[in-house]
Amino acid sequence: MDLWSKKVPGIIALTLSCWCAAMAGGDVCRSPLVSNLPPPSFRSSSQLSGSHGPGFAKLNRREGAGGWSPRSSDRYQWLEVDLGGRTQITAVATQGRYGSSDWLTAYLLMFSDTGHNWKQHRQEDNIGAFAGNSNADSVVQHKLRHPVIARYVRLFPLDWNPHGRIGLRLETYGCPYDSDVVSFDGHSSFLYRWSPRPRQATRTSISLKFKTLRNSGTLLRAEGRSEHSLTLELEKGKLLVVLRKGAGSSSPDGRHRLVSLGSLLDDQHWHRVAVEHHGDHLNLTVDGSTAWVQIPPGFTLWDHEQMSVGGDRGLAARGAVGSDGNFCGCLENVRYNGVNLVDLARQSDQRVTVKGNVTFSCVEPVFVAMTFTGPQSFLRLPRATGGPPPAPPGVAVALQFRTWNRAGLLLTFDLPSGGGGGAVWLYLSKAALRLRVHKPGRAPLELSAGSALNDGQWHSAALVSRRGHLSVAVDGDEGSAAGRASPSFDVTAAQLFFGGCPAEGSGHECSNPFDAFQGCVRLLTVDDQRVDPIEVQRRLIGSYGHLQIDVCGIIDRCSPNHCEHGGGCSQSWTTFHCNCSGSSYGGATCHTLSRPLGRCGGQRVGLRSNLFAAIIIIIIIIIIIVIIVVVVVWMLRSESESRGREGRRPTHRQRGRGWELNEGKRYTSSPAKRTNTEATRRGITTSTWTAAGPSDHS
Structure with a gap:
């Protein structure tokens, strides 16, 4: 048996064993x-x-x-x-x-x-x-x-x-599934101090999971004697890695924003974060998306001595985001260079100092959201949703919403027919909140508030009509961001429609001259009474259509950014768009070269690029063919040499007499072999017949 034949079964057995082990592990x-x-x-x-x-x-x-x-x-x-x-x-x-x-x-x-x-x-x-x-x-x-x-x-x-x-x-x-979980209320944290002091490190790893309802706050901060520090922060639902180097930093407050990743991270779902620092670069991973960044000179050596988890006690003095800069939510399996910090805090380790209300379980409020998925989505609610006391004259509605669309109906209702009828619409137009009151025979009343409300963040909207006074506000701002008026009629309603109107023929009086709303709504109140979407889902109050209850289905299609060559990404509820105007590329993702570059022209550059790619592919194919030929030749030569050794192996003790015997059969004589050898030297090929057939000698 040749060498290749001996190796193949072993290779197959090893492959099968590895496959079986992988399957068993899975x-x-x-x-x-x-x-x-x-x-x-x-x-x-x-x-x-x-x-x-x-x-x-x-x-x-x-x-x-x-x-x-x-x-x-x-x-x-x-x-x-x-x-x-x-x-x-x-x-x-x-x-x-x-x-x-x-x-x-x-x-x-x-x-x-x-x-x-x-x-x-x-x-x-x-x-x-x-x-x-x-x-x-x-x-x-x-x-x-x-x-x-x-x-x-x-x-x-x-x-x-x-x-x-x-x-x-x-x-x-x-x-x-087992884990170590801790929750913070926005004013609490714990501090871990290394003991003994660690050596200055060029490799650092941090990993954790978090969930929160707030879009801003500090998850953790690691710092050392040299005033170098690393901070993980949430800002508008994105995760930031911030480096500080004391007062010598280039930024006024000593902050260097190194990298940002992720989006919509305030959705109250778990998100995985990993930070790996090695030498002069850093990798940040958020939910499977990884960003590699170069660390500026002067920040590469870290000598962290302590880490604050859940916040940074010095952030409030620096005017950081959040109520006091701290994190409000839950953290899980917080590890720094393999050290489980949550486990140490739970065991009251002497190296850990706890501040405020820290709970070693995930304590979280319940906010039931609703998703308006398309143009047929709507929610109908009767005026009185909370029972007694009876609703006062007028109407008061408040809610929170998040969307990518610039336009869409939030609320509409009809005015009483006894007062001449009419309708009210609260809607988004050009990413601003607008209110329109239409009454037959009178000029429409229009108010506006807010701007850039299609950024995917949660925004609050409020409409109040009491005693002839009408106001609309966005994000609690009733100053410059709110419009006010005092119409000569009361705005009242028997039933309210959110997001859109039912299909024609449903028997409900509802008109919508605007686009339907696509996005999420939560914390809906009518006349200061909270609406429970679960009761709506059970058909106990109101009615709805094409509505997802107890889920917010918003997706950020621009994170990660699919636009190439520096193209800007914008999106709606259902799609995204790349703005390629700042580059020489076009197409859906700014991938196609669309205009000339320099003197050579875009077409020549494109042809040269395509030719270069074709040459590379041809070279790769040639290399693969050469490798295959070499392997085949090596296998054939190994097999030929193995057979040659078997043919020369003596099988009878009379080999010294000039004859080679095998199982009693006469093959060739030594002179014949010598003749073949001489012929070979002269470049002549001869064939000799044996019991097994012809054998070529070269």
Whole structure:
């Protein structure tokens, strides 16, 4: 057997063993999570009957009616599972209702830590829908692109068998998840001091997770004797790495903004952060997006002696962002060079000093948001949503919203017919908040407030009409940002419409001459009474259409920026746009060279670039071919040499007599070999017949 033949089985065995080990490692977090849960762990929007309840929605079970089915089959139904604690989820599987024609063909998957503020899980290419089943018995399983950490799982049917109804059994797979969590109230923090003092380091690593409702605040600050410091801050929902070098910094307050990454990080979902400092460069990673930056001279050597987690006690004096510059929210697994700081703080380590109300669990308020997804989205509420006392004359509405669109209707209602009728619209136009009051026979009354309200941040809007006085305000500013007037009529309403109007024929009087609103709304109050969106979802008050409740589905399509060559990115709710005017490129992402560069002209540069790319590709192909030829020649030569050694191996003790014997057969004589050798020297090729056939000698 030649050398290659001996190596191949070993290589195959090694490959298979590595593959099996990888598969075994991947199966470590693949345990069923739903099959052993008690019935109270299951909830649903509705159920067809007691035997169709959510507790029967377990994979491969036949109890009850063989699965869950809601009272009506529409896209407002959902099934929810409480896993009992935060769990790492790696896969989900679905099945139709046993012995029926009821199954899902597509669904959405959402996760939550609290049972509120759901986050939709998206697959590759930002696709949200999961493929379901084609019958009631087969199991369709999806491995999640990235493991999800959550306690609650909620499934929303999108489509189902057209000849049946919604029917579902499901399973999720994963493993337990342990972590060290701490929460801060915006005025608290803890300080960790190294003991003994660490040596000056050229390599530093920081990692953590955080969740918050505030768009600004300081997560942590590390500092040392040389007045060098590093700070992780939130500013308008983006994460900043800030370096300081005492009073000698180039900026007036000693701050050097090194890099910014991420967006919409105040969505009350967990976000992962990692900072790696090595020599003269730094890597910042936020939720899988990484930025590499060069550290300015003078900042490369760090000698941190202490770290403040949850805030910076010196920020208030420097006028930093936030109530006092501190972080309000939850942090998880805070590690500095491998040291778990949260664990040390929880154990009351002597190196840790706690300030204020620090809780070693995630304490967070519940804000239930609503997402207006498209032009057909609307929310209708009756005037009196909070019960007694009765609403006073006039109307008062307040809410918070976030959107990327420059225009859209926030609120509309009709004026009483007894006063001549008319309508009121509160809407966005050119990214400003505007109010229009229309009354037949009179000039329209228009007010305006705010600007640049389509930046994706949360903004508050308030409309108040009391005793003939009308006002509108944005972000609590009733000064220069608010318009005021005193109309000669009271503005009252029997029912309110938010985001848009119902379809024609619904029986509701509603008109919208503007675009529908696309974005998120929360903290909605009517006449100083808070509206509970969960009651709206349960159809206890009002009505709605094409509305996602308990979720804010805003996405930043400009983070990361897909515009190339310095193109500016802007976006709406559904798409993004690249402004390539500052470069010589065009196209959807500023990728295509669109005009000449210098004397050579853009076309020549483009041709030269294409020619260079073609040459590189040809060279690579030639190199690959040469490598293949060399490997094949080496294999053939190794095989030939191996066979030659086997042919010359003596198999009989009479080899000294000039004969080579093998199994009693006469092959050749030594003189013949000598003849062939001489012929070979002369460049003549001869063939000699053996018992096995012709053998060429060169």
